[in-house]
Every structure is written in structure tokens, then in C-alpha cells.
Amino acid sequence: xxxxxxxxxxxxxxxxxxxxxxxxxxxxxxxxxxxxxxxxxxxxxxxxxxxxxxxxxxxxxxxxxxxxxxxxxxxxxxxxxxxxxxxxxxxxxxxxxxxxxxxxxxxxxxxxxxxxxxxxxxxxxxxxxxxxxxxxxxxxxxxxxxxxxxxxxxxxxxxxxxxxxxxxxxxxxxxxxxxxxxxxxxxxxxxxxxxxxxxxxxxxxxxxxxxxxxxxxxxxxxxxxxxxxxxxxxxxxxxxxxxxxxxxxxxxxxxxxxxxxxxxxxxxxxxxxxxxxxxxxxxxxxxxxxxxxxxxxxxxxxxxxxxxxxxxxxxxxxxxxxxxxxxxxxxxxxxxxxxxxxxxxxxxxxxxxxxxxxxxxxxxxxxxxxxxxxxx
Amino acid sequence: xxxxxxxxxxxxxxxxxxxxxxxxxxxxxxxxxxxxxxxxxxxxxxxxxxxxxxxxxxxxxxxxxxxxxxxxxxxxxxxxxxxxxxxxxxxxxxxxxxxxxxxxxxxxxxxxxxxxxxxxxxxxxxxxxxxxxxxxxxxxxxxxxxxxxxxxxxxxxxxxxxxxxxxxxxxxxxxxxxxxxxxxxxxxxxxxxxxxxxxxxxxxxxxxxxxxxxxxxxxxxxxxxxxxxxxxxxxxxxxxxxxxxxxxxxxxxxxxxxxxxxxxxxxxxxxxxxxxxxxxxxxxxxxxxxxxxxxxxxxxxxxxxxxxxxxxxxxxxxxxxxxxxxxxxxxxxxxxxxxxxxxxxx
Numbered sequence: 001x002x003x004x005x006x007x008x009x010x011x012x013x014x015x016x017x018x019x020x021x022x023x024x025x026x027x028x029x030x031x032x033x034x035x036x037x038x039x040x041x042x043x044x045x046x047x048x049x050x051x052x053x054x055x056x057x058x059x060x061x062x063x064x065x066x067x068x069x070x071x072x073x074x075x076x077x078x079x080x081x082x083x084x085x086x087x088x089x090x091x092x093x094x095x096x097x098x099x100x101x102x103x104x105x106x107x108x109x110x111x112x113x114x115x116x117x118x119x120x121x122x123x124x125x126x127x128x129x130x131x132x133x134x135x136x137x138x139x140x141x142x143x144x145x146x147x148x149x150x151x152x153x154x155x156x157x158x159x160x161x162x163x164x165x166x167x168x169x170x171x172x173x174x175x176x177x178x179x180x181x182x183x184x185x186x187x188x189x190x191x192x193x194x195x196x197x198x199x200x201x202x203x204x205x206x207x208x209x210x211x212x213x214x215x216x217x218x219x220x221x222x223x224x225x226x227x228x229x230x231x232x233x234x235x236x237x238x239x240x241x242x243x244x245x246x247x248x249x250x251x252x253x254x255x256x257x258x259x260x261x262x263x264x265x266x267x268x269x270x271x272x273x274x275x276x277x278x279x280x281x282x283x284x285x286x287x288x289x290x291x292x293x294x295x296x297x298x299x300x301x302x303x304x305x306x307x308x309x310x311x312x313x314x315x316x317x318x319x320x321x322x323x324x325x326x327x328x329x330x331x332x333x334x335x336x337x338x339x340x341x342x343x344x345x346x347x348x349x350x351x352x353x354x355x356x357x358x359x360x361x362x363x364x365x366x367x368x369x370x371x372x373x374x375x376x
Numbered sequence: 377x378x379x380x381x382x383x384x385x386x387x388x389x390x391x392x393x394x395x396x397x398x399x400x401x402x403x404x405x406x407x408x409x410x411x412x413x414x415x416x417x418x419x420x421x422x423x424x425x426x427x428x429x430x431x432x433x434x435x436x437x438x439x440x441x442x443x444x445x446x447x448x449x450x451x452x453x454x455x456x457x458x459x460x461x462x463x464x465x466x467x468x469x470x471x472x473x474x475x476x477x478x479x480x481x482x483x484x485x486x487x488x489x490x491x492x493x494x495x496x497x498x499x500x501x502x503x504x505x506x507x508x509x510x511x512x513x514x515x516x517x518x519x520x521x522x523x524x525x526x527x528x529x530x531x532x533x534x535x536x537x538x539x540x541x542x543x544x545x546x547x548x549x550x551x552x553x554x555x556x557x558x559x560x561x562x563x564x565x566x567x568x569x570x571x572x573x574x575x576x577x578x579x580x581x582x583x584x585x586x587x588x589x590x591x592x593x594x595x596x597x598x599x600x601x602x603x604x605x606x607x608x609x610x611x612x613x614x615x616x617x618x619x620x621x622x623x624x625x626x627x628x629x630x631x632x633x634x635x636x637x638x639x640x641x642x643x644x645x646x647x648x649x650x651x652x653x654x655x656x657x658x659x660x661x662x663x664x665x666x667x668x669x670x671x672x673x674x675x676x677x678x679x680x681x682x683x684x685x686x687x688x689x690x691x692x693x694x695x696x697x698x699x700x701x702x703x704x705x706x707x708x709x710x711x712x713x714x715x716x717x718x719x720x721x722x
Binding site: 004008010013014044045046047048049050051230346365366367368369370 | 641644695697699702703704706707708709711
């Protein structure tokens with residue numbers, strides 16, 4: 001396949017892996033965290049851990065937008081979907097995420113609610129146009145990658161004076177996720193150490209790499225924004241090892257074919273027009289983080305489903321046996337969780353990391369559970 | 377044999393009406409003007425509520441399947457052809473030669489008769505090509521909005537060749553895992569037609585009857601351990617089912633898996649795994665390793681098996697994992713698909 005196989009070239013990959021092996025200092029460990037579900041997936045999918053020296057450890061951060069949404073947000077979506085005349089449009093990944101009392105959007109749909117899976121917010125907009133008698137709410141999730149599309153849809157709705165389109169906005173920001181990990185770590189008296197971050201390539205294509213300068217400086221953190229193919233990731237790991245060995249803490253871009261320093265100015269302008277920062281947002285695993293998520297700006301409040309339908313967020317405690325929190329923070333690996341593969345599987349997910357195909361536990365279940373002694 | 381009426385069915389502009397399923401004259405008219413001439417055979421022509429067949433003393437195989445595909449027509453096939461091929465294949469995977477099929481239709485009020493005729497003629501053609509006879513059937517009509525155009529159930533009966541008994545619990549460590557061609561074609565052909573996906577591709581469904589290929593496989597290797605057509609859930613589901621039933625593991629070689637480049641590209645773009653995508657004209661065969669080469673040769677000689685490939689081996693594994701040995705040397709587990717397969721969101 002053109003433009004994909006080139007980045008999966010075996011001999012090149014082995015050559016890069018060999019270089020990594022030569023450059024690592026055998027006297028120390030390197031703990032690298034990726035904060036994008038796409039990276040977690042690729043690392044597991046291509047068995048990349050097998051290619052790295054033993055003292056290079058990959059941990060998986062809060063990279064999947066489905067996983068970081070707390071139970072209370074699912075409850076809110078279910079409550080919205082069961083309002084009269086409401087059609088809830090959502091990405092398919094949200095359908096099976098368990099809310100309170102094991103309720104899911106899937107089950108709510110089976111019980112009669114009008115919930116539709118869409119592949120893009122623009123599909124949700126089209127549902128609203130075609131069904132003027134329905135109140136169509138789009139369940140907007142995701143990091144800075146999906147937020148511009150939501151902004152575009154809202155601008156279009158405003159231009160068309162569409163009165164029956166609403167957005168339940170839970171867009172979150174990646175630098176906040178990184179801050180959150182360090183805050184959690186500090187609260188646990190430095191239980192873990194992160195030596196470098198594999199930066200999110202798709203997000204950075206929108207935001208630009210400079211977007212991460214502050215967070216990297218705050219934590220003196222080497223960061224390399226990476227593409228999603230095995231060669232991209234290996235090269236990024238090599239760049240991180242070099243930074244760590246040199247004592248540098250810079251934001252570098254490996255994924256230069258998509259990411260610039262400034263990013264996509266038009267998408268950023270749309271986001272500034274439509275969204276403002278929430279004062280605070282509750283993340284699964286990371287808790288309340290200030291200014292870490294978006295809500296609709298005052299000019300777009302008439303589209304804000306939370307305001308219009310008056311359904312507030314209520315915090316719900318996670319299952320205490322689930323290790324999602326430790327996994328999201330990189331303290332534990334999925335195979336360390338005692339629920340993993342026993343009560344918690346993709347068919348019956350307990351924690352959010354197992355629900356979405358991009359979640360860390362799901363990626364391990366799909367691709368890497370044979371590494372455990374006895375899990376099945 | 378006919379109840380005379382003035383007007384014939386209008387297959388250009390007419391629609392299915394509730395009376396077509398009511399058991400009265402309209403039902404008879406639909407049978408006489410559409411099903412009987414299309415399926416045309418002695419057993420159906422008796423007009424009894426059942427078909428009575430003479431069967432030789434032998435093992436019989438029977439299988440039933442419901443077809444609810446959307447859209448009804450797709451590149452490379454339609455629900456009618458699929459309803460024949462699917463059941464022919466399910467019977468054939470036991471090592472049996474399919475002979476007779478029943479066809480039951482649930483039609484939605486308002487379905488254009490033009491579409492129904494197209495589907496029925498396509499079934500008739502598929503049955504004729506496959507050498508099976510559609511010998512009994514039923515039609516019901518549900519109100520508009522209570523169905524999705526047409527649902528079809530087919531049941532097939534076949535006779536098994538003596539001494540042949542493939543079964544999913546018979547895979548043994550050391551066996552070869554063979555697949556008859558490219559994977560995921562049907563799933564992508566259907567997906568490309570779905571509203572809201574909007575990508576263009578030339579991929580056509582692989583929808584086909586495989587019993588002749590099965591016959592030549594069995595001739596080459598009468599002791600084939602297991603055969604199955606990897607439909608819903610794709611190759612991943614089929615191999616996991618066999619591994620689970622036989623109490624073994626499997627190790628596949630990633631670079632040996634046959635894919636159409638367009639299917640691979642579409643899956644890449646949509647974040648889907650072609651190993652989870654449905655096939656409608658492919659089979660998986662587990663055969664003793666020393667027979668693998670001859671089996672491949674037999675499959676390659678069939679037009680439907682040109683891209684048949686030896687993709688892996690059965691191994692001992694108490695956990696029953698199906699693993700893929702990647703091009704990089706790393707391995708991963710090939711799991712059943714959880715839920716529906718959906719494109720990536722971030």
C-alpha cells in the first residue's frame with residue numbers, strides 16, 4: 001500500500017531499533033509515555049516492545065478520549081437520550097461504555113431511545129436537517145483533533161439558523177492530560193518517573209508543536225511528536241533517547257510530514273470562535289483538572305445541550321477494584337490489573353480502558369495478552 | 377393450475393402489498409408469476425406445502441441461515457445471491473454436496489416488485505449455477521416500517537461424501553491453516569455502499585458458492601480436519617472458533633495473509649481490521665501439514681481459489697490463542713471482534 005508500507009519496512013525498522021540499542025545507556029532505565037490511543041494501539045499491534053532494549057519501558061497514558069470521560073458523563077448522555085423528542089447522535093465507541101448501574105447507550109437504544117451512530121459531527125448535523133421535529137444532540141468527545149469539526153458544525157448550524165441541533169460538549173485538552181499525570185504523580189509522592197513523552201501527532205497537526213512548549217517546560221520534559229507507523233514511533237523513541245542522554249528537554253517533531261510549529265490556523269480560529277475553557281473538568285483517573293476542557297462560548301450557548309436540557313454532571317465513583325486510574329497514569333500496566341481478562345474483557349468492560357478499541361487495556365487484550373503467564 | 381385473473385403483476389411500477397402475504401389470490405399470483413417460473417423445478421411445481429425428496433442411504437447435512445443485509449444490492453451481489461451462496465457454503469463446509477434449498481421471504485410492504493423480481497431472479501441464477509434446487513418456500517409481508525425491504529431465510533440439505541467428516545474440533549498441533557483467497561472483500565464492498573461512509577472503491581463482494589472447490593479439496597485431501605467459511609466476524613472469528621473447539625492455538629504468518637490492496641487501503645483509512653471483515657466466498661481449511669501443498673494446488677486450479685495461501689500452523693496452546701507473527705518479528709493476539717467494527721474517532 002502506497003504511503004503506508006514504506007513506514008513499515010522491516011529492515012529499516014530493525015536498523016533503527018539497532019541504533020536505539022547502541023545509544024541507550026545500559027546503566028539507566030528510560031520510561032517513555034505516549035498520550036495518544038493511536039500510538040498505544042500501534043505499539044501493541046506491531047509488537048514493538050519486542051524490538052526495544054529491556055531498559056526502555058513504554059507506558060501508556062490517558063490517550064483515548066473515550067477512556068478519560070468519567071461515568072457521570074455517560075449518565076448525562078443517557079439522560080439526554082431519554083428526553084422526549086430527542087435524538088442522540090454519537091460515535092460508536094461510546095455505545096458500550098458502562099455508566100451507573102451498568103447502563104449503556106446501547107442498552108438505552110434497545111429500550112427505545114433514538115440513539116444513532118454517526119461517523120462525523122456533520123452526519124449529526126444532517127440528521128438534524130432531515131428531522132426538524134427531533135431535537136438532535138451530538139455527543140462531542142475527543143481531544144483537539146475532533147474539536148475543530150464540532151466547531152465547524154456549530155458555525156454551520158448558526159449560519160443555517162438550525163433550531164434543533166445541540167452539542168453535548170466534552171472536548172478535552174492534551175496538555176491538561178499531561179499536567180494531570182504529573183499532579184497525580186506528585187500526590188502519590190513520585191511513585192513513577194516519566195523520562196519523556198511521545199507526543200500526539202494528530203492533535204499536533206491541528207494545534208502545532210509550539211502548543212506543547214509550556215507543558216514541556218513546566219515539567220522539564222523531553223517530548224517528540226510522533227507519527228503512527230512503526231518507523232515513526234521507533235524514530236521518535238530514538239530522538240527521545242538522544243534528548244534524555246543529552247540532558248535536553250525540548251519539543252521536537254518527528255511527524256514533520258503533518259505537523260508544523262504553528263499548526264492549522266483556520267481550525268484554531270474556529271475553535272476560538274466556538275469554545276471557551278471550562279473552569280474545571282472531571283477526568284476519569286485524573287480527577288478535577290482546571291481549564292482542561294471546552295464548553296460552548298456564550299454566543300453559541302443556545303446549542304449547548306447541558307444548558308438547554310438542564311442536565312447537570314454528577315460525579316460517580318469508579319469501581320475500586322479497577323486499575324484504570326493507575327493505568328491511565330502509567331503506574332500500572334494492564335496485565336498488572338487483577339480484573340484484566342477475567343471479569344474485564346471487551347465484551348464486559350469494567351473500566352474505560354477496556355471499552356474503546358483505542359484504550360490501553362483493549363489494545364493489550366487485542367494484541368498483547370499472550371505476554372501474560374495465564375490470563376485467558 | 378392457475379386461478380385466472382384479469383391483471384398481471386406490474387413488475388415495472390408495482391409495489392409489494394400486505395395482500396401479497398395474506399394467503400389469498402394475491403399470494404398465489406405472486407407465486408405463479410414470480411417464484412414458480414424463476415425457481416422452476418418439478419418438486420416446486422407440485423404446489424404442495426412441502427417438498428418430498430428421495431434420498432440415498434447416506435449422511436445428510438443441513439444448515440439454515442437468515443439474510444438481512446443492507447443495502448439489498450451491492451457491488452458483486454445482492455441479498456438473493458447471498459442467500460443461496462451462504463447456505464450452499466454452510467452445507468458444503470461439512471464435506472457435503474448441497475442439493476436442495478428452501479427459501480422463505482419476509483417482505484416489507486412498499487418494496488418495489490421490480491426489486492423483488494431482481495432478487496428472486498438472482499437467487500434462481502445462483503441456484504442454477506450451484507446446481508441446487510429451490511424446492512419449497514414461504515412469503516410473508518409486514519407493514520411498511522416494520523422490515524427493511526426484504527429478509528430471506530434459506531435452509532439447505534446436502535449429502536455427505538462417504539468417509540469424509542471435517543469438524544471444527546479436529547484441528548491438531550502441526551496442521552496447516554489454509555485460506556482460499558483474499559480477505560475482507562465482502563465487508564468492504566458493503567461498507568462502501570453504506571450511507572455516511574462515503575468512500576469510493578472498485579472492491580466487489582466475493583459472494584460465491586464454494587462447494588465445487590470443496591469437492592476438489594476433499595478429493596485431494598479426504599482427511600481435511602476442519603472447514604469453515606469466514607463470514608461475520610471474519611477470519612479472526614473463524615480461527616478463534618476452531619482453536620477454541622479443538623483446544624489448540626494457532627500461529628499465523630502476517631506476510632502470508634492475502635489481501636486485495638484496495639481492501640487493505642480502505643481498512644487502513646477507516647481504522648478497520650480486514651481480518652474482522654466478513655467474507656462470502658472464502659473458506660478456511662485445516663489440513664494435515666503434509667497435505668498442504670497438494671491442497672493449495674487443488675485450490676489454485678479453481679477460479680475462486682487462485683489466491684489461496686498457507687497462512688499458518690496449528691500449535692499446542694492451552695490458552696487457545698490465535699497469534700500473528702508480524703513482519704517485525706513481534707507477535708500479537710488475533711482476537712474475536714468485540715461489538716461492532718467501527719472506524720476510529722481520534
